[in-house]
Amino acid sequence: MAVRNRRERQTALQALLESNPFLTDEEIAGRFGVSVQTIRLDRMALGIPEVRERIRAVAQKRLEGPRSLDTGELIGELIELELDRMAISMFEIREEHVFSRTRIARGHHLFAQANSLAVAVIDAPVALTASAEVRFVRPAYLGERLVAKAVVKQKKRDHAQVDVWTRSGEDRVFEGRFLVVQPRGEREGVAGSGEDSH
Amino acid sequence: MAVRNRRERQTALQALLESNPFLTDEEIAGRFGVSVQTIRLDRMALGIPEVRERIRAVAQKRLEGPRSLDTGELIGELIELELDRMAISMFEIREEHVFSRTRIARGHHLFAQANSLAVAVIDAPVALTASAEVRFVRPAYLGERLVAKAVVKQKKRDHAQVDVWTRSGEDRVFEGRFLVVQPRGEREGVAGSGEDSH
């Protein structure tokens, strides 16, 4: 970008930051062959915020957009947690979870809430589901808020049985029994041991 | 969230930052009633980057475009379909499907591939999973391409049993038995039944 005067530079700056909001003042100054101070003045004049604000704004929009929370470690929102004992999470059924025809949630979303909770409740650095038996007691519909409760029934050194019940209000919606294992040689993760809790 | 010890706090921290990556250490410390230093140590232990990096990552993803196919009717890509007989789909394990720590896929994604295939193979306008028994035979890792095959074992007027096996190359990875039901009064929808095949 050969830029000859302030007007041209400011126009170019605006376009540049629109297509690439991640540039710092220093990087921009380099591209335009001017000092950092000049770029700052230009941003002031144009009312363009600093790079962190710009990035933040982009991120904000994404979270507001297609709400794919379904990617994280835990499906739903953690409400309560007592490691190796029980845990509760809440999951709200939205458009993207249901069959459009019936507005009934696809089973694997209920499974996902229960499964991720069963794994999270186990007090171990790494825990994996080995098997599960599940029943979809009644359909769950768009808009319902499902509360899942996981209870650790047995815990041995390398595996545990976790039962999960999911309700919507008073109704029982889902129930499952999960066998969760801790792979051999992965019993401790970070620092020291941690046979903690109660 | 009442949190009593380190493990619980770290589990809760992970869940919290997934649903809200914008929190600073100071804000988090406030929520958990511990010092900022403690939160820093927790983040280090869990390999969670600082707030700016987290925000940056979220923004990055947005610019890359939301490609989550995980929202549609079928998880994975349909390869083969003979209604009421069998179906095959392929699912590639990506970043968003694995535990970052171990790069092992979370169980509910394998379940989702199998479940959505089991439902899709049934020749009915509406089909729902009623129950399932599943086994995660061996962990599936980032980058693997999982091929699931669903076979309809029995079909009665209002329900069917569907078995699903998932392989990665030669390895058996997952197997499940699904009971799929067609709600009463919803037996015929579009045109005729479908003895079509390939």
Add this chain to the structure above:
DNA sequence: CTCTCTTTTAGTATCTGGTACTAAAAGCGG
């Protein structure tokens, strides 16, 4: 050429939200 006005550059102090490191204090388990 000089005076004036605009534009650019330089430099300092301060802020946020950290990293990296050291060290002390608090808890707890035997």
Add this chain to the structure above:
DNA sequence: CCGCTTTTAGTACCAGATACTAAAAGAGAG
């Protein structure tokens, strides 16, 4: 009580800024 883990405190430093002051460089008018 000792020894180990866990938590807290504190320091130095960093990036990428804001806010402000001031000097230098250009450009045009007379």
